[in-house]
Amino acid sequence: MTSATPKAATVAPATTAAHPSMRELDRPVKLTGANAPGWGSDVVAETLRALEIPYIALNPGASYRGLHDSIVNFLGNETPQMLLCLHEEVAVSIAQGYAKVTGKAMAAAVHSNVGLFHATMAIFNAWCDRTPVLILGATGPVDANKRRPWIDWIHTAADQGAIIRNYSKWDDQPASPAAARESILRAHWIANTAPMGPVYVNLDAEMQENKLPEPLPPIDVSRFNPPTVTAASPELVQAAASLLKTAKKPVILMGRVSRSIEGWNERVALAETLDAKVITELKLGAAFPTDHPLHAGAPGGTALGPDAQEAVRNADVILSLDWVDLAGAFKGTFGDVPPQAKVIVVSNDFRIHNGWSMDYQSLPPADVLLPVTPDEAVPDLLKAVGGAGNAPKLATVKKAEIPPLSADKLVVNDLVRALKTAVGDRDVTLAHISLSWDGATWPFRHPLDYVGSEGGGGVGGGPGNTVGTALALKGSGRLVIGVCGDGDFMMANTAVWTAVHYKIPTLIVVANNRSFFNDELHQERVARIRSRPVENRWIGQRISEPDIDIAALARSQGAQGFGPVTKSGDLVATFAKAIAAVEAGHVAVVDVRVEPGYSAVATAAMLRGTEKKS
Numbered sequence: 001m002t003s004a005t006p007k008a009a010t011v012a013p014a015t016t017a018a019h020p021s022m023r024e025l026d027r028p029v030k031l032t033g034a035n036a037p038g039w040g041s042d043v044v045a046e047t048l049r050a051l052e053i054p055y056i057a058l059n060p061g062a063s064y065r066g067l068h069d070s071i072v073n074f075l076g077n078e079t080p081q082m083l084l085c086l087h088e089e090v091a092v093s094i095a096q097g098y099a100k101v102t103g104k105a106m107a108a109a110v111h112s113n114v115g116l117f118h119a120t121m122a123i124f125n126a127w128c129d130r131t132p133v134l135i136l137g138a139t140g141p142v143d144a145n146k147r148r149p150w151i152d153w154i155h156t157a158a159d160q161g162a163i164i165r166n167y168s169k170w171d172d173q174p175a176s177p178a179a180a181r182e183s184i185l186r187a188h189w190i191a192n193t194a195p196m197g198p199v200y201v202n203l204d205a206e207m208q209e210n211k212l213p214e215p216l217p218p219i220d221v222s223r224f225n226p227p228t229v230t231a232a233s234p235e236l237v238q239a240a241a242s243l244l245k246t247a248k249k250p251v252i253l254m255g256r257v258s259r260s261i262e263g264w265n266e267r268v269a270l271a272e273t274l275d276a277k278v279i280t281e282l283k284l285g286a287a288f289p290t291d292h293p294l295h296a297g298a299p300g301g302t303a304l305g306p307d308a309q310e311a312v313r314n315a316d317v318i319l320s321l322d323w324v325d326l327a328g329a330f331k332g333t334f335g336d337v338p339p340q341a342k343v344i345v346v347s348n349d350f351r352i353h354n355g356w357s358m359d360y361q362s363l364p365p366a367d368v369l370l371p372v373t374p375d376e377a378v379p380d381l382l383k384a385v386g387g388a389g390n391a392p393k394l395a396t397v398k399k400a401e402i403p404p405l406s407a408d409k410l411v412v413n414d415l416v417r418a419l420k421t422a423v424g425d426r427d428v429t430l431a432h433i434s435l436s437w438d439g440a441t442w443p444f445r446h447p448l449d450y451v452g453s454e455g456g457g458g459v460g461g462g463p464g465n466t467v468g469t470a471l472a473l474k475g476s477g478r479l480v481i482g483v484c485g486d487g488d489f490m491m492a493n494t495a496v497w498t499a500v501h502y503k504i505p506t507l508i509v510v511a512n513n514r515s516f517f518n519d520e521l522h523q524e525r526v527a528r529i530r531s532r533p534v535e536n537r538w539i540g541q542r543i544s545e546p547d548i549d550i551a552a553l554a555r556s557q558g559a560q561g562f563g564p565v566t567k568s569g570d571l572v573a574t575f576a577k578a579i580a581a582v583e584a585g586h587v588a589v590v591d592v593r594v595e596p597g598y599s600a601v602a603t604a605a606m607l608r609g610t611e612k613k614s
């Protein structure tokens with residue numbers, strides 16, 4: 001058994017400091033005199049520093065004014081550096097985007113109960129995405145005697161953590177600076193331990209603002225964050241390997257995996273050694289080259305595509321590397337009868353399933369379970385099937401042709417094809433893709449080519465996730481692009497201001513169909529089933545009259561706004577200008593007015609079953 005070691009992200013995460021160019025921003029006036037921890041919140045700040053938390057995305061509030069002061073005046077707004085956000089949902093989704101790349105939690109701070117209420121959608125997204133985020137919040141003084149009239153009382157709830165407890169890994173309300181230090185160490189450790197997820201530490205305002213009676217004894221924080229990387233037992237690995245070795249038509253569903261290139265190469269070697277068909281999905285970051293000859297069809301969104309279904313149908317052994325909805329994939333393929341094939345599940349996700357959130361999905365059959373992460377299991381499986389040391393045969397990857405743009409109406413595929421043409425050979429990270437994205441059009445060949453969706457289906461994650469991803473990749477040479485729906489963009493467009501202010505170059509392309517179009521299809525479905533007019537599907541969905549000037553909205557926040565682009569012939573040139581702006585260090589937003597409509601596969605999937613009754 002190999003003793004698994006933690007895998008580093010491909011691009012070194014900025015865990016020790018903010019990016020050099022950002023460290024020059026928002027510089028506080030230097031404190032005169034000694035700078036020793038003198039207040040409760042200084043201990044909290046010191047602990048964040050000791051953990052080398054590079055950034056804290058926040059929206060301010062009186063409940064944590066003590067901590068705010070400690071970060072600015074005690075730490076000098078460095079490690080962590082503040083990233084001001086105009087909405088708490090954006091703060092948390094920036095932290096999520098950052099962790100998608102680095103695999104590590106940065107911090108977010110939200111004001112008492114009200115800021116936490118705003119943050120909930122993004123916390124749920126991070127939870128479903130199994131992404132670590134260290135969220136700090138605050139409450140009015142727990143001691144009612146210390147509360148200011150009215151305002152401190154409305155900032156105080158008996159069990160504030162209950163707001164997010166059902167979709168976070170852990171929460172706490174420490175009552176003293178020493179307890180706060182311990183709480184943050186524990187929170188950081190839990191968040192970054194697989195299955196990863198958001199954690200919340202609620203800091204009592206009085207605790208923050210009280211004078212520290214005496215300094216706390218120093219501690220070495222590394223001793224309180226031990227690695228938890230583990231390995232499956234040799235017997236289980238052998239059981240899985242013997243099924244895989246004798247399989248005639250193995251299939252691997254590659255789900256939640258890290259951004260490590262080493263892990264990527266090991267998965268390629270495993271698939272090639274076994275000659276297994278591979279399936280990936282757009283909910284998650286790139287897990288395998290999507291134009292590799294073993295990749296079955298294009299990666300799907302919510303359901304398996306036809307090629308992927310065929311591979312599963314014909315399989316005699318199925319290996320799931322933490323696929324999000326394995327039972328759902330089986331139901332989509334076989335109906336209610338579980339597959340005859342032997343099923344090997346690699347996942348430790350069950351360790352955080354709870355009674356509230358059903359994001360754990362339907363229960364899949366598991367003939368062999370390796371209760372570890374895919375990154376931990378694959379090296380052992382590879383060795384056991386005799387493929388260790390096999391170099392990936394990347395030469396077999398086909399070069400994708402970019403199909404021509406449509407001549408008349410501008411559709412989403414034109415946007416994707418023109419964007420692909422405009423980026424050329426650059427290393428691009430797709431930080432987000434719109435609901436209308438067709439997975440066939442843009443191959444992934446590196447774990448950082450795509451970092452996955454917002455996770456919990458919460459619209460409004462796209463802009464923040466894009467900025468957080470761009471933050472983590474700042475200076476890496478990768479061009480970070482987030483393609484957002486107009487609905488998604490409008491819900492959280494103020495992430496643009498944060499990117500501009502902190503000089504985080506990124507390109508946001510808005511697939512602007514002037515509608516919450518996904519739901520037009522839902523209304524069409526219902527109308528068809530009920531024999532009612534499908535023509536009315538747009539009412540309560542269309543974001544038109546007035547059409548929103550997205551480029552102007554971007555410009556108003558200091559970004560370079562392009563468009564609206566209404567002709568496919570103008571796309572490549574506009575994208576080229578926007579990319580040049582990003583490469584010159586700016587934030588660019590391109591408004592592309594696409595016709596409402598999804599790919600034929602996606603539309604058919606959403607309207608399936610309505611044909612007979614209409």
Ligand SMILES: Cc1ncc(C[n+]2csc(CCOP(=O)(O)OP(=O)(O)O)c2C)c(N)n1
Pocket residue numbers: 121434435436457458459460484485486487488489513515516517518519
């Ligand atoms: C927070 C939230 N509100 C509402 C929804 C329901 N919903 C799912 S997709 C969608 C439309 C999103 O619109 P847009 O981003 O423009 O993408 P489009 O459907 O037009 O391609 C909506 C409203 C949701 N998933 N999340």
Ligand SMILES: [Mg+2]
Pocket residue numbers: 485486487511512513514515516517
């Ligand atoms: Mg839309």
